[in-house]
Amino acid sequence: MKPKRILSNAQETYGKLAPAFAEYTDNVLFGDLWRRANLSLRERSLITVSALVAGEHTNQLPFHLELAKENGISEEELIEAMTHLAFYAGWPKAASALQAANDVFYKK
Template sequence: MKNKAIISTAKKTLGDFAPTFVKYTDEVLFGDSWRREELSLRDRSIITISALVAGQHIDQLEYHINLAKENGVKEDEIIEIITHLAFYVGWPRAASAFQIVKRSTLSNIKNMNL
């Protein structure tokens, strides 16, 4: 059985500006690749967070941190993943990633208290 469909934010953020990119994001990346059965959504989230931190692609990190939490990755696991990555990808990249995790956590806490 295929993994559940992931709803991307590409249409909301890029919509009319880059419609072909949005189409590939929704149909190929999230519609096909993320739904393959060989890896769980949880595993895909861990791999994606690792790749984003390693490549210092922090613009996409907050979305994927929240998605990872939806996919069963606990916050303490995300912190441990980034700590472990620091030794391989560098302290500055890990420090930048931690700022995103912290901001995401504070934002989620604030939203729960509304």
């Protein structure tokens, strides 16, 4: 059984500007890749958040931090992952990610 379909904001954000990009985001990325049975949604979220931290893509973190929580990862686990990544991805990248997490978790 495939995991639930993830709803993105791609159509709203990119639909007029880049309709193909929005379609690929919804149908291929979240419609196919995220629903493959080989990894759980929880595992996919942890991998994705880690990649975003390592790449310093903090603008994408708010969506994926919320999705990670929906997929069963606690705020404490996400903070611990970012702390761990500080030693592998770099201190400034982890600090930027922690600031993004602070904004998502505590400034709602």
